[in-house]
Amino acid sequence: MESALLYDRLQFAATASFHYLFPQLTMGLALLLLYFRSRSLLEDDDHYHQVARFWTKIFALSFSFGVVTGIPLEFQFGTNWAKFSNIAGGVIGQMLAMEGLFAFFLESSFLGILLFGEGRFSRRVQWFAALMLLLGSWLSGFFILATNAWMQHPVAYEVAADGRLFVNSLVGLLTNPWLFWQYSHTMTGTVVTASFVMAALGSFYLLSGTHQRSGRTFVRTGVVAGSIASALMIFPTGDGNAKQVFAHQPIKGAAFEGLFKTERGAGLYLVGQPNLETMTIDNPIEIPRALSFLVYDELYASVAGLDAFPREDWPDNLPLLYYSYHVMAGLGTILAAVMGLALLWLWRGRLFTARWLLWLVMLASPFPYIATTAGWMTAELGRQPWLVYGLLRTADGASPLVHSGNALFTLLGFLGLYLLLGLLFLFLFAETVRHGPSPEKLPSG
Amino acid sequence: METFWYGAVAFMLTVYIVLDGYDFGVGIVYPFVARTEADREATFAAIGPVWNGNEVWLIGGGALLFFAFPKAYAAGFSGFYLALIIVLWLLILRGLAIELRSHVDHPLWKQGWDWAFSAASFLLAFVFGAALGNLIRGVPINGDGYFFIALWTDFLTGPRPAILDWFTVSTGMAAVAIIALHGLNYLAMKCEGELYRRASSGGAAVWWAAAGSTVAMFVAISFVQPTLQLNVASHPWESLAPLTGVMALGGTLLFRRRGQDVAAFLGSSLFILAMLSNVAIGMYPNLLMSSVDPAFNLTAFNAATDAYGMAVGLRWFLIGFTLLVVYQIYAHRAFCGKVRPAVADREPIAS
Numbered sequence: 001m002e003s004a005l006l007y008d009r010l011q012f013a014a015t016a017s018f019h020y021l022f023p024q025l026t027m028g029l030a031l032l033l034l035y036f037r038s039r040s041l042l043e044d045d046d047h048y049h050q051v052a053r054f055w056t057k058i059f060a061l062s063f064s065f066g067v068v069t070g071i072p073l074e075f076q077f078g079t080n081w082a083k084f085s086n087i088a089g090g091v092i093g094q095m096l097a098m099e100g101l102f103a104f105f106l107e108s109s110f111l112g113i114l115l116f117g118e119g120r121f122s123r124r125v126q127w128f129a130a131l132m133l134l135l136g137s138w139l140s141g142f143f144i145l146a147t148n149a150w151m152q153h154p155v156a157y158e159v160a161a162d163g164r165l166f167v168n169s170l171v172g173l174l175t176n177p178w179l180f181w182q183y184s185h186t187m188t189g190t191v192v193t194a195s196f197v198m199a200a201l202g203s204f205y206l207l208s209g210t211h212q213r214s215g216r217t218f219v220r221t222g223v224v225a226g227s228i229a230s231a232l233m234i235f236p237t238g239d240g241n242a243k244q245v246f247a248h249q250p251i252k253g254a255a256f257e258g259l260f261k262t263e264r265g266a267g268l269y270l271v272g273q274p275n276l277e278t279m280t281i282d283n284p285i286e287i288p289r290a291l292s293f294l295v296y297d298e299l300y301a302s303v304a305g306l307d308a309f310p311r312e313d314w315p316d317n318l319p320l321l322y323y324s325y326h327v328m329a330g331l332g333t334i335l336a337a338v339m340g341l342a343l344l345w346l347w348r349g350r351l352f353t354a355r356w357l358l359w360l361v362m363l364a365s366p367f368p369y370i371a372t373t374a375g376w377m378t379a380e381l382g383r384q385p386w387l388v389y390g391l392l393r394t395a396d397g398a399s400p401l402v403h404s405g406n407a408l409f410t411l412l413g414f415l416g417l418y419l420l421l422g423l424l425f426l427f428l429f430a431e432t433v434r435h436g437p438s439p440e441k442l443p444s445g
Numbered sequence: 446m447e448t449f450w451y452g453a454v455a456f457m458l459t460v461y462i463v464l465d466g467y468d469f470g471v472g473i474v475y476p477f478v479a480r481t482e483a484d485r486e487a488t489f490a491a492i493g494p495v496w497n498g499n500e501v502w503l504i505g506g507g508a509l510l511f512f513a514f515p516k517a518y519a520a521g522f523s524g525f526y527l528a529l530i531i532v533l534w535l536l537i538l539r540g541l542a543i544e545l546r547s548h549v550d551h552p553l554w555k556q557g558w559d560w561a562f563s564a565a566s567f568l569l570a571f572v573f574g575a576a577l578g579n580l581i582r583g584v585p586i587n588g589d590g591y592f593f594i595a596l597w598t599d600f601l602t603g604p605r606p607a608i609l610d611w612f613t614v615s616t617g618m619a620a621v622a623i624i625a626l627h628g629l630n631y632l633a634m635k636c637e638g639e640l641y642r643r644a645s646s647g648g649a650a651v652w653w654a655a656a657g658s659t660v661a662m663f664v665a666i667s668f669v670q671p672t673l674q675l676n677v678a679s680h681p682w683e684s685l686a687p688l689t690g691v692m693a694l695g696g697t698l699l700f701r702r703r704g705q706d707v708a709a710f711l712g713s714s715l716f717i718l719a720m721l722s723n724v725a726i727g728m729y730p731n732l733l734m735s736s737v738d739p740a741f742n743l744t745a746f747n748a749a750t751d752a753y754g755m756a757v758g759l760r761w762f763l764i765g766f767t768l769l770v771v772y773q774i775y776a777h778r779a780f781c782g783k784v785r786p787a788v789a790d791r792e793p794i795a796s
Contacts, residue, residue: 064544067497068537072530074504077511078522079529082591085522089515090750094758097508101765104501109772112494113779120779164515166751170761399523401593410530417534424541428548 007407008080008398011414015072017373018418022066024372027141028194029059030134032221037130041123051217054437060115065425084387084397090166091157092147099143106136145183146174151388153178153248181244185237188229193368195226200365203358214437216352223346227339233332246295251309252382255318256325257291259305266291266303274322315384324377331371338364446755450513451745455725457506462721463714464499468492470628472566478643489546490784491635496543498776512758516590516748517732524584524592528608532572539565574620578613581670583734586741602669604736612669619658626655630710635784652698673727683726690719
């Protein structure tokens with residue numbers, strides 16, 4: 001059954017990571033779309049209306065892929081994690097059912113209006129539909145994160161005689177203190193992704209000399225929103241999340257920082273490879289005392305290392321967890337720097353002609369996706385060996401009768417199908433970009 | 446309270462079959478009735494704005510099952526493992542077919558998605574029918590409340606059946622016939638011209654297949670799962686659902702022949718609603734029946750979540766349900782009436 005568990009975990013990790021490539025764009029884009037729709041209401045010019053229609057197409061494309069890849073996640077709680085579903089269903093099911101009822105119906109009804117409503121509905125109705133889409137998608141994110149927050153930091157529950165877990169306060173569940181930083185960090189992250197995609201696409205048009213006016217609008221909107229959002233990612237939301245981890249999940253914190261031994265005035269590793277033989281970091285580049293300062297606001301505070309905890313409670317894939325966290329933090333810093341630079345040039349009025357900087361923005365656009373995925377890997381690998389932190393181990397949550405042959409069959413099937421889906425998305429995205437926001441054609445046609 | 450949630454889950458899933466059923470049905474009959482590109486575009490325009498909202502009922506129903514009866518959700522979803530994952534793959538393929546077909550203006554691109562759309566629709570209708578057959582026949586739940594069932598073995602019913610046996614294959618085929626009829630009724634309501642005539646005359650013909658397979662299914666059920674009828678016989682008011690079903694089915698043919706399209710569509714909707722209610726009432730309070738030992742049946746009472754969860758759930762469910770009915774009526778009304786040629790063609794991204 002050991003290998004069945006591995007396949008169950010890989011399948012959930014693969015399908016969830018792939019799925020989240022799409023909502024992170026749509027949730028952030030919903031905000032920017034509302035901005036465009038508002039401008040198109042306020043101004044007589046058709047420019048913003050055209051821009052909004054173009055981004056609605058990209059939104060819809062990403063949304064369709066998000067919907068079809070999202071359904072498997074809800075099913076997989078039952079198919080692969082039956083014991084977990086049985087034990088924690090009273091809590092998890094509550095959140096997923098609320099998401100379905102409150103968010104999904106809202107989104108799907110209003111997206112139809114936005115997509116098929118051109119010519120049928122007034123711009124005011126379209127603006128309202130955009131607002132409802134924003135509300136629906138961010139609400140959906142809220143319920144999913146409330147689910148995850150509870151798995152990270154269980155609150156408002158009680159244990160029944162048969163070991164099952166039940167909610168004892170719905171309000172307590174929805175106001176889980178963990179959720180505040182997690183929600184603000186995650187949702188800001190979606191704005192970073194959407195802003196980068198928008199700014200990068202604008203840069204592409206400016207650099208290739210087509211769709212100049214739309215290109216400038218994309219770059220301006222993307223850079224302003226992106227620089228605010230990427231700064232907020234680091235402070236306060238990233239900082240708040242890290243402090244929260246060290247307060248409630250100190251093992252996870254020690255593991256992703258690569259802190260094997262408890263130290264006073266612990267340093268922060270920027271680069272280095274964790275060595276599980278010697279329990280040290282190889283080739284370290286370290287900022288002395290920085291970790292103590294970041295976590296406890298004190299240079300000489302003591303930070304608990306992995307040695308302070310029993311080995312069976314350590315996350316089971318330390319190196320991957322360590323790299324995930326460092327990739328997330330490193331890319332996050334780079335993204336904020338690129339956006340900051342672009343904002344400076346925009347303010348000086350030189351951004352639209354600074355080709356090197358437009359290139360930089362364009363090439364950096366895959367980074368938000370990588371950073372977000374790495375961030376989720378940090379959260380979820382760091383939660384191991386627990387499925388529900390401190391209450392239920394991952395090994396005790398899988399379906400008892402689904403054997404490894406079946407689990408591998410479906411894992412391979414998902415990988416094949418998702419490879420096809422990924423290629424399709426890229427192809428259609430490229431076609432949309434080639435077609436462009438206005439009737440004007442690329443020289444190559 | 447358990448009974449309320451049993452009813453709520455059954456209702457959500459039934460509405461799902463009625464609503465997504467018509468767009469599945471459209472998919473099944475699509476290769477036969479939509480012969481020109483204009484027909485095909487009108488067909489997709491008829492379901493494009495609403496299919497996604499219809500599918501959300503499945504998510505809603507599944508999530509409610511998870512929330513109210515976690516034990517049944519866990520047992521059922523892990524037990525039907527392979528079938529469910531295959532359903533997921535088909536739903537993905539079908540969703541993409543509807544969404545992506547119009548994106549590229551190339552005949553091969555469109556043909557490929559046409560195939561995917563109708564094949565996935567057919568298989569999904571069949572699998573859902575077979576799933577219903579499995580619920581009626583029972584599955585080998587053990588003393589721990591779990592089971593695992595193969596896709597097929599020797600096609601015989603018995604204490605150790607597979608997902609597909611002679612009984613569930615026949616319920617699957619019956620579902621295909623009924624849902625095809627339902628889809629033709631929807632298409633006739635939404636379309637004009639040649640497409641309308643083909644959908645309308647096709648509907649009158651498929652009606653006989655749907656009616657015949659329904660009768661056959663009822664005869665088969667009396668062999669495979671006699672408890673279903675016993676339940677109805679002991680409570681005479683419960684014969685209301687089958688009576689409604691028979692009347693709705695008769696009405697469907699009548700309205701179909703008279704060309705009363707909306708009434709015919711409502712007739713087949715009511716028929717599906719009545720048949721599934723009939724099954725839900727007949728099975729109550731069982732959610733999953735064990736073919737090994739009736740003592741292992743998972744019921745609304747032994748699989749339910751705790752009292753607080755059900756009580757607090759009731760509050761948000763009533764609010765959320767009201768909201769969703771409002772959205773759904775709004776979205777369906779916004780696109781009601783025949784498909785207009787001017788908006789039938791969603792502009793392709795690339796040309």
